[in-house]
Amino acid sequence: MLYDKASFSGRRTLNIDGWHKSHGRLTRGNDGNADFPPVGSKATKNRESEVEAEASTELVPDGDPFALFQAWYDEAREAEPNDSNAMALATATPEGIPSVRMVLLKGHGPDGFIFYTNSHSRKGGELLSNPNAALLFHWKSLRRQIRIEGPLAPVDADMADAYFASRARDSQLGAVASDQSAPLDSRATFIRRYEEAKDRFAGRDVERPPHWLGFRLTPAAMEFWHDRPYRLHERRRFTREGDGWASTLLYP
Ligand SMILES: Cc1cc2nc3c(=O)[nH]c(=O)nc-3n(C[C@H](O)[C@H](O)[C@H](O)COP(=O)(O)O)c2cc1C
Secondary structure, three states: OOOOHHHHOOOOOOOOOOEEEEOOEEEEOOOOOOOOOOOOOHHHHHHHHHHHHHHOOOOOOOOOHHHHHHHHHHHHHHHOOOOOOEEEEEEEOOOOOEEEEEEEOOEEEOOEEEEEEEOOOHHHHHHHHOOEEEEEEEEOOOOEEEEEEEEEEEOOHHHHHHHHHHOOHHHHHHHHHOOOOOOOOOHHHHHHHHHHHHHHOOOOOOOOOOOEEEEEEOOOEEEEEEOOHHHOOEEEEEEEEOOEEEEEEEOO
16 A cells, blocks of 8 residues: 555644644744643634644554655655654664664665664674664754664675665775774774775775675564654554554654
């Protein structure tokens, strides 16, 4: 099923104090923590009825979670000033000790979500010993969050080669020079290693280090969160069921 963008883009005409329409989206003013006004005030009554009217519209519809992801991602690419493809990646040791950091989404589709990294890094070690992870997108200007959870595995070498080859040469050299997550005595050591890599690959293509890999997380669950006035937020969680998806709303 394809989503009609306008049906969940947050385009509304609601005008509650502290909230206003901006670029077709409902946004909050400086008071990012707006709560209900004093109970019993005239404003309270007006706001209650406006909240009731507004709250009946669903902004996170049921359907195909990948299509919904695509629609929100497309909007994020227009709305976010930097790195709309940035996502938090949570991993854990086999003993269940968690760690989290940002990575960049470099490919996605119904078969999963792809990022690239050094597999000798802390996250790489955790992923190779416990191949379950979670991703989190938070697009602040859209006031939306997407959580994705599932198993993951390295992408094939051809795909990693192709992506590595598309990177700027200096980024390739940086990837060769960086022993990601290992202790470093000084920045000068890192720059020296970068210069060495530059000399080693002079006049030829930089080879992808064999431990520099892409990982594809195949979602078992995807959850969409949309900010709503007065913290009456909307959440929908999709879980795999056979070849398709089941979904349910969750209390915020
Ligand atoms: C916005 C942003 C995007 C990043 N993208 C990546 C990435 O795609 N791959 C990567 O290895 N590190 C990326 N990093 C650096 C990681 O957050 C992290 O510092 C590094 O991968 C080492 O993590 P680890 O020690 O947990 O393995 C990014 C950092 C930021 C802030």
